[in-house]
Amino acid sequence: MRLLRALALILPVALLLPTAPAQAQDVLSDPSLEEWLVPYEDSRPRDPMVAPDGRVWFCGQAGAYIAVLDPETGEFTQYDTDGVRPHNLIIDPEGMVWYAGNAAPTAEEAMHIGKLDPATGEIEKFWMPQEAARDPHTLIFDSQGDIWFTVQGGNYIGKLFVETGDIRLVESIPGAEGRRGANSSRPYGIVMDSQDRPWVALFNTNHLATVDPETFELETFELPENALPRRIAITSDDILWYGDWTRGTLGRLDPETGAVTEFDLPGGEGSRPYAMLADDSDRLWVFETGPKPNNLVGFDPRTEQIFSQTQPESGGGTVRHMYFDPNTNTIWFGADTNTVGQITLPPRRRPITD
Numbered sequence: 001m002r003l004l005r006a007l008a009l010i011l012p013v014a015l016l017l018p019t020a021p022a023q024a025q026d027v028l029s030d031p032s033l034e035e036w037l038v039p040y041e042d043s044r045p046r047d048p049m050v051a052p053d054g055r056v057w058f059c060g061q062a063g064a065y066i067a068v069l070d071p072e073t074g075e076f077t078q079y080d081t082d083g084v085r086p087h088n089l090i091i092d093p094e095g096m097v098w099y100a101g102n103a104a105p106t107a108e109e110a111m112h113i114g115k116l117d118p119a120t121g122e123i124e125k126f127w128m129p130q131e132a133a134r135d136p137h138t139l140i141f142d143s144q145g146d147i148w149f150t151v152q153g154g155n156y157i158g159k160l161f162v163e164t165g166d167i168r169l170v171e172s173i174p175g176a177e178g179r180r181g182a183n184s185s186r187p188y189g190i191v192m193d194s195q196d197r198p199w200v201a202l203f204n205t206n207h208l209a210t211v212d213p214e215t216f217e218l219e220t221f222e223l224p225e226n227a228l229p230r231r232i233a234i235t236s237d238d239i240l241w242y243g244d245w246t247r248g249t250l251g252r253l254d255p256e257t258g259a260v261t262e263f264d265l266p267g268g269e270g271s272r273p274y275a276m277l278a279d280d281s282d283r284l285w286v287f288e289t290g291p292k293p294n295n296l297v298g299f300d301p302r303t304e305q306i307f308s309q310t311q312p313e314s315g316g317g318t319v320r321h322m323y324f325d326p327n328t329n330t331i332w333f334g335a336d337t338n339t340v341g342q343i344t345l346p347p348r349r350r351p352i353t354d
Helices: 021-028
Strands: 002-005 032-037 045-050 056-060 065-070 075-080 089-091 097-100 112-116 123-127 136-141 147-151 156-160 167-171 187-192 198-202 207-211 218-222 229-234 240-244 249-253 260-264 273-278 284-288 295-300 305-311 319-325 330-335 339-344
Touching (some): 045 089, 045 319, 045 330, 045 339, 056 330, 089 136, 097 136, 147 187, 156 187, 156 198, 156 207, 187 229, 198 229, 207 229, 229 273
Parallel strands (some): 273 319
Antiparallel strands (some): 002 032, 032 339, 045 056, 056 065, 097 112, 112 123, 136 147, 147 156, 156 167, 187 198, 198 207, 229 240, 249 260, 273 284, 284 295
């Protein structure tokens, strides 16, 4: 059932022109939002991704299911995960749906990455090789089709070799004393750079980390004191961007020099930046989840300026993760208001590295 089909309220906050005048309209145009009400009540739909056939798959974390939306018809189809509460999913070129188990009635049932075949509904499970890796969190493909992933509470960064089913885990650094789960750095958001290296936000520390894909050695990069990075994004020049959950800033890390630059978000210390990504035009999109309704912020790394603010009509509740679909120049998100949403972006421009 489609809930909303309307332009969201737009609040432009910066009208600085980019370097190239021909790009000004692209940079300053505003996105529009559309949302669909999920028919499974209070199920926390999250982490949608578009399949090769154009349908949109997402996790029902609280409802213990995986579902798919056909945006053309508004039809939903649900797949039961037998009590497992999936946290995140990704889709391979063949349309197979891979998900992070994360939570279940018993810890042992959650310790896997699942592969759902949409044609049959059958699920193949790839179990964590260590008992401490109890909560697979966020998945991402590398250029070879293998899967890197985070394990938040278990304090690991892992890789699943899809062809063999083997899993290799790399232990992360300890978490900060006095914070939740000090024994874990809480590896959280994950992105891939152009060298096929995973980068991870260590949510219980003021660090980002990367893993060498050949040696599996962990390297960490320190952020400002008291920073807590939750999700991260990466632009085509391999610059890392993070949302600081407690300090309400957008941060930029240059991995070549280690230099960090911070930018204030509209919501200040209470902005609670959560879902974020960079599109293929190297524009950053960040959901502030402290404000009610949630606030989608558009940020231009070229001008280092915020160029738009947009609120979902449902309010969003908390928007936790987003997916950019290059085929349609849109972003998909799930919201705690029990909706799945699509953001239609401004026209494309050349990325930074062009």
